[in-house]
Amino acid sequence: MSVLTKQLIYDIYVRLLHLNEQKANTSLQQFFKEAAEEDVIDVPKNMTSIHVIDCIGQHEPINNTGIVKKMNLSKANVTKISTKLIKEGFINSYQLTDNKKEVYFKLTRKGRQIFDLHEKLHKKKELAFYQFLDSFSQDEQNAVLKFLEQLTSRLEAEQTDDTSEKPVK
Incomplete structure (x- = not known):
């Protein structure tokens, strides 16, 4: 593979990252629009909250630790x-009757509306x-x-390396 091809792939990759950031902003607006069309009035104000609702809906019962692992968010967040x-x-x-220490989450009816709309x-x-992928050969x-x-594995490894580095005091 030529250096020029590698440079083109990298440039398109960086462009894809930027487009993804922009799309994240428009996704929330699109969600609000769809919610209004479905007469869902009360909607969380950010996509992370919507994704937490989705995570809970997919994995009920789930606790903080489970959400942290599945969504790769901090426990504090x-x-x-x-x-x-x-x-x-x-x-x-x-709380479960046999475990008073752990707190679990489940969706309310209002949360289920958000979950269903998100799905x-x-x-x-x-x-x-899938239709887009059909334009490519097997x-x-x-x-x-x-x-x-491989790209995902590499980015996950880099993120793990970044978060494991503790500041020196």
């Missing part, structure tokens, strides 16, 4: 978000993505899959 979601009536917290939007996006799809798997 999950605590802050879950406290807000409880206050806003999207989730409830409870519906994800299904639409997933189908559109060999090309396998190459894309290998690339994305």
